[in-house]
Structure formats: C-alpha cells, structure tokens
Amino acid sequence: MLKVESLSKSFGGQQILHDISLELQDGETTVILGPSGSGKSTLLRCLNLLETPEAGALTIESDTVRFGGKLTDESVRTMRRHSAMVFQQFNLFPHYTALQNVALAPQLNGKLSKAAAEQQARELLTKVGLEHRMDAYPDHLSGGQQQRVAIARALAISPDYLLFDEPTSALDPELEAEVIRVLVDLARENRSLVVVTHNMAFAQKVADRIVFLAGGRVSYNGTPAGFFSSDDTRIRKFLNVYELIEYKI
Numbered sequence: 096m097l098k099v100e101s102l103s104k105s106f107g108g109q110q111i112l113h114d115i116s117l118e119l120q121d122g123e124t125t126v127i128l129g130p131s132g133s134g135k136s137t138l139l140r141c142l143n144l145l146e147t148p149e150a151g152a153l154t155i156e157s158d159t160v161r162f163g164g165k166l167t168d169e170s171v172r173t174m175r176r177h178s179a180m181v182f183q184q185f186n187l188f189p190h191y192t193a194l195q196n197v198a199l200a201p202q203l204n205g206k207l208s209k210a211a212a213e214q215q216a217r218e219l220l221t222k223v224g225l226e227h228r229m230d231a232y233p234d235h236l237s238g239g240q241q242q243r244v245a246i247a248r249a250l251a252i253s254p255d256y257l258l259f260d261e262p263t264s265a266l267d268p269e270l271e272a273e274v275i276r277v278l279v280d281l282a283r284e285n286r287s288l289v290v291v292t293h294n295m296a297f298a299q300k301v302a303d304r305i306v307f308l309a310g311g312r313v314s315y316n317g318t319p320a321g322f323f324s325s326d327d328t329r330i331r332k333f334l335n336v337y338e339l340i341e342y343k344i
C-alpha cells in the first residue's frame with residue numbers, strides 16, 4: 096500500500112502541491128493526469144523523495160516518513176527502497192551497455208553478486224523484448240529500446256512501486272507503442288504502477304484508478320469510467336483538448 100497524507104510542497108515560497116491525500120492499493124495501476132504545471136511530476140518526485148515535501152506523511156508498505164523537518168539519510172534510503180522511477184529522458188549511463196545498466200544497481204546495493212545481477216539483467220531485458228540488444232550501448236539503441244532498458248533497470252531493484260513520469264512523451268508513435276506494450280504487461284502482472292502520461296488510451300483501458308490534479312490539488316480520484324464520463328467542467332476542458340488533437344489529424 097502507498098499512502099500519502101496531507102502532503103504539501105512549495106518551490107521558492109510558491110505552493111505547488113496542496114494537502115494531497117491518496118491511498119493506492121498494491122497491484123493497482125494508477126494514472127496521474129492533469130494540465131501542464133498542475134504538479135504531476137512534483138508529486139511523483141515526492142513519492143521517491145527526489146523532492147522533500149514541507150508537510151504531510153508518506154507510507155509505503157510498512158515504512159512511514161513524516162515531513163516537516165530535515166529527513167535523515169536513513170529514512171530517505173528506507174523509503175527509496177520501495178520505489179523506482181522511470182523518466183521521460185531515459186537517463187541511462189551512456190558508457191555502460193544495456194546489460195550493465197540493468198545489472199548495476201543490485202550490485203551496488205549489495206543485493207546480488209555480479210553473476211547473479213547479470214543473470215537477472217538478461218532475464219529482465221528478455222522480458223522487455225531486448226534479448227538481441229543486451230550488449231549495445233544506449234547511443235546505438237532507439238528511444239523506445241532505451242526506455243525499455245530503463246524499465247528493466249527499474250525492475251532490477253525489485254521495487255514495490257514503479258513510478259513513470261511521461262515515459263513515452265519523447266518517443267515517436269510506433270516507439271511509444273512498444274513501450275506502452277511493456278507497461279500493459281506489467282499492469283497485467285499486477286505490479287503496482289503509478290504513471291504520469293498523456294496516453295489517454297492507456298489511462299482509459301489499463302488504469303485501475305485515475306488521479307486528476309488541477310492547480311496542485313487532487314480534483315478526481317476514482318475509476319477511469321467515472322473520469323472519462325465526468326461532467327466536471329475542469330475535467331471536460333482537459334479531455335476536450337485530447338479530442339481536438341485527435342480530430343485535427
């Protein structure tokens with residue numbers, strides 16, 4: 096379970112997230128939607144403590160951290176063990192092969208020997224359809240392939256929650272499709288996923304829960320069916336933009 100209680104976050108005196116409370120169940124796929132600047136990335140980064148909220152609390156599984164003072168390194172380490180983040184821009188190590196990228200973290204954190212980490216990396220790269228590209232460097236991989244390596248790397252630390260910040264928005268449509276395929280597989284395996292995306296088909300068909308942020312507040316938290324049929328003005332305005340984009344092409 097991932098629980099956020101009354102979380103607030105400001106940058107330079109400007110409050111970005113206001114009193115966010117959420118409870119996500121294990122095995123669920125949650126899609127976070129909202130207009131640009133509504134705080135989606137900031138919220139995701141708070142879940143992984145890449146940002147430190149000023150107030151509130153975060154619980155993942157049996158560990159809780161309360162915000163308000165300086166966090167100890169130990170509590171940051173403890174909380175980070177529970178989740179792994181996949182970024183829009185992949186962020187692979189350029190001087191490491193796909194295999195080395197995926198095998199690195201479990202060795203650094205002492206969980207696996209080199210041989211075991213490499214064996215796991217081979218299995219994970221096979222799972223994301225890259226068994227033929229294990230020894231390639233990121234520069235020699237397409238964006239879709241790089242993002243699949245990044246997903247395998249996130250899986251390698253066996254996180255409870257996988258966090259994705261617009262994992263496909265740097266990709267052409269056909270490369271987006273191959274990354275979405277991997278996300279759908281993970282969702283069907285009942286992994287716990289939190290995905291910020293503009294892919295409305297994924298949100299509508301794959302998510303168990305939609306969280307809609309507007310102005311740094313949760314303005315919808317419920318089923319995709321409820322979201323996509325909502326007559327709330329802000330939600331309709333948001334969805335209309337996507338309909339316009341589709342019709343324009």
Ligand SMILES: Nc1ncnc2c1ncn2[C@@H]1O[C@H](COP(=O)(O)OP(=O)(O)OP(=O)(O)O)[C@@H](O)[C@H]1O
Pocket residue numbers: 106107111129130131132133134135136137138
């Ligand atoms: N490190 C930072 N310092 C100052 N302001 C920031 C920082 N990060 C984000 N912000 C501000 O916080 C607000 C929310 O940003 P955030 O990136 O979370 O939005 P978002 O919903 O992810 O938007 P997008 O859809 O464009 O990615 C924005 O006004 C942004 O300018």
Ligand SMILES: [Mg+2]
Pocket residue numbers: 135136137
């Ligand atoms: Mg963002």
